[in-house]
Amino acid sequence: MIELNFLSYEFMRNALLAGLAAAVLCGIIGIYVILNRIVFISDGIAHAAFGGIGLGYFLGYDPLAFGIGSAVLTAIGIGLTSSRAKVSEDTAIGVFMATGMALGIMLLTLSRGYARDLFGYLFGNILAVSMNDVLLILSLTAIILALVFLLYKELLLLSFDPVYAQAIGLPVSSLRLLLLAMVAFSVVVLIKVVGIIMVIALLTIPGAISRRYLKGLPSIMAGSIILGALFVIIGLLISYDLDVPSGAAIILTAAVAFFLSTLISR
Amino acid sequence: MAEIKERILSIRDLWVSQGGHVVLESINLELFAGDFLGIIGPNGGGKSTLLKAMLGLIKSDRGEISLFGLPPARARSRVGYVPQKTVFDRSFPVKVQDVVLMGRYSRVGLLHRYGTEDRNCSLRALEAVGMADRAEREIGALSGGEQQRVFVARSLVSDPDLLLLDEPTAGIDSAQQTDFYELLSHLNCDLGKAIVMVSHDLTAISTYVNKIACLNQRLYYHGSKELSNEDIEKAYGCPVEMIAHGTPHRVLREHD
DSSP: OHHHHGGGSHHHHHHHHHHHHHHHHHHHHHHHHHHTTOHHHHHHHHHHHHHHHHHHHHHTSOHHHHHHHHHHHHHHHHHHHHHHSSSOHHHHHHHHHHHHHHHHHHHHHHSTTHHHHHHHHHHOOGGGOOHHHHHHHHHHHHHHHHHHHHTHHHHHHHHHOHHHHHHTTOOHHHHHHHHHHHHHHHHHHHHHHHOGGGHHHHHHHHHHHHHHHOOSHHHHHHHHHHHHHHHHHHHHHHHHHHTOOHHHHHHHHHHHHHHHHHHHHO | OOOOOOEEEEEEEEEEEETTEEEEEEEEEEEETTOEEEEEOOTTSSHHHHHHHHTTOSOOSEEEEEETTBOGGGSGGGEEEEOSSOOOOTTOOOBHHHHHHGGGHHHHOTTOOOOHHHHHHHHHHHHHTTOGGGTTSBGGGSOHHHHHHHHHHHHHTTOOSEEEEESTTTTOOHHHHHHHHHHHHHHHHTSOOEEEEEOSOHHHHHHHOSEEEEEESEEEEOSSSOBOHHHHHHHHSSOOOOSOTTSSSOSBOOOO
């Protein structure tokens, strides 16, 4: 019964809502991240978002909104740099990633009361999610769901065979930028839940397990959403009962599931 | 008595350069309904670039290309394309039929969904390449030769009049290659698809095509199935002994 009365706290309800929205995003966007092999880009976007969060803090505006802005700019920046300039994509990611982190730390240090919040952004603090954050997270999730629903056929074509897609007239570069922007949105939501450092694990683990057992993209996405939701709920319970950081509890739950599924499928 | 055939492709004085280097120089080419053109040439000779130009993916310095009397980018629904060895994740979760459906994109367009008609077309295209019984399988579960057939089905599903194939048999074993060429021959002779195939497999190409061109920056082409030794030497930059003798059809006319 201890497990259920945590829902009587508003911060717990917010945490659960944010976590479930994150699970939906991971389930859908995470699969595209895996299939398009943009895991490193996604991690780079997460780190670069920190620059925006720091700026928001410094200027006294909503850090999350600024985080979204800088994540999207980074996504577009990486996309354009690697296709236009003579810089390889992973070099561009490395530069954006480190610059964002450095900027974030610098700006947070210059603002007051940074230490607690710095920790929260790096390692996640889902219990500090406010009602405003929940509304922002839910609307981002709705936008991404709508985009994937509308562009399902195009995203499949892009993920499977971009060379062919371009040859038959799909606007490949715009679509790829859009995908990166959707990754940026998702990543910012996940930062709230598990923190910058661990975003990539939650983005990829549910999909990686799900595709091992299920066939067809829609079922893999559904399986991945369910797994993500389970990880969030179990992680939250562990965090609540043992009084340990929620981000770490969620990621460790996911990691245990991942290793178990690897052992079982052998 | 000269039968007038529809002109499918016309390239006039096409020049393309990339990164400051001329890749294609004064290309002239005409193709008519029923043609099966093989383009051979050394690596880096511009074969893939020429195909991309035909697909409207590359800007030319000068000259013009028209497909069915239209600029290439507007003729896409009448052209089927099979890219050079499709690199994809073998465990990509997609069914064969869904891969074929992707070829309908040029007809269906952005934001629209595939309908019953599209699904029927994809099954017919799979039948045409002998892969109808594989429709529900995952693409990664098929052999290399079978996958290549599926990619041909994908190019056929928009019911094109012209097929462009870029080294379609790379990475397929020789038994499957023969089957594959037979399939192309069937599409050309029985279904009336004009075909342009880029290849460096001279032996195979000489058996199945009815026109041949050699490309190395310039295009050596006489509207026929014959190239002179001189042409080939110019294109490859050295005498070439790779034409198999004793095949049913010769690429080279005997010179005295």
